[in-house]
Amino acid sequence: MIQNRIEILNGDITALGVDAIVNAANNSLLGGGGVDGAIHRAAGSELLEECKTIGGCPTGEARITRSYNLPAQWVVHTVGPIWYDGTQNEEEMLAACYRNSLALAKEHGIQTIAFPAISTGVYRFPMERATNIAIRETVQFLQKNNQIAKVILVCYGDRAFKIYREALKNILSEIL
Ligand code: AR6
Numbered sequence: 001m002i003q004n005r006i007e008i009l010n011g012d013i014t015a016l017g018v019d020a021i022v023n024a025a026n027n028s029l030l031g032g033g034g035v036d037g038a039i040h041r042a043a044g045s046e047l048l049e050e051c052k053t054i055g056g057c058p059t060g061e062a063r064i065t066r067s068y069n070l071p072a073q074w075v076v077h078t079v080g081p082i083w084y085d086g087t088q089n090e091e092e093m094l095a096a097c098y099r100n101s102l103a104l105a106k107e108h109g110i111q112t113i114a115f116p117a118i119s120t121g122v123y124r125f126p127m128e129r130a131t132n133i134a135i136r137e138t139v140q141f142l143q144k145n146n147q148i149a150k151v152i153l154v155c156y157g158d159r160a161f162k163i164y165r166e167a168l169k170n171i172l173s174e175i176l
Pocket residue numbers: 011012013014024025026031032033034035036037038080116117118119120121122123124125154155156160
């Protein structure tokens with residue numbers, strides 16, 4: 001059942017012992033602030049060394065690395081769009097982040113994966129819109145692919161947590 005394969009969690013994604021955590025990176029893949037900074041700090045400097053060998057990542061795409069000192073096994077790095085005003089293909093690019101990250105996870109035999117709220121921090125994507133995209137893409141992917149057992153959508157703070165739970169309830173009630 002789809003509702004048992006999506007979980008919303010409020011907390012620090014770097015603490016999760018899942019198969020993969022997703023990083024909201026930038027095009028350089030060389031680290032930054034927000035969740036990217038937290039992941040690099042927790043993983044240790046070897047993560048940056050591996051990222052240097054990748055040579056960057058276009059917006060909407062995803063790349064995978066090992067996770068070093070993190071409890072998760074893999075890090076999927078994806079680059080969300082910077083929000084301007086909604087006319088710059090931001091929604092489609094954000095949807096592509098979720099689709100491409102999940103496809104890459106599937107290729108690597110990953111069964112449990114956790115996402116942060118990509119683009120909703122430094123990149124200023126409005127939380128409600130981003131949440132709907134994150135949940136819709138996740139649901140669509142899970143409906144078509146049985147290999148991934150669980151997707152955890154990780155919120156950082158009570159406001160995001162409330163928005164995510166509300167959106168999940170609404171989207172599940174539309175499709176079930
Ligand atoms: N665990 C889970 N979620 C977190 C954590 C954490 N430890 N820390 C922050 N968040 P952001 P972006 C949430 O800014 O908007 C970086 O510098 C945060 O509350 O990390 O995609 C990159 O290098 C927010 O909801 O990523 C890029 O340059 C969400 O994670 C740029 O920021 C995303 O916020 C990417 O910006």
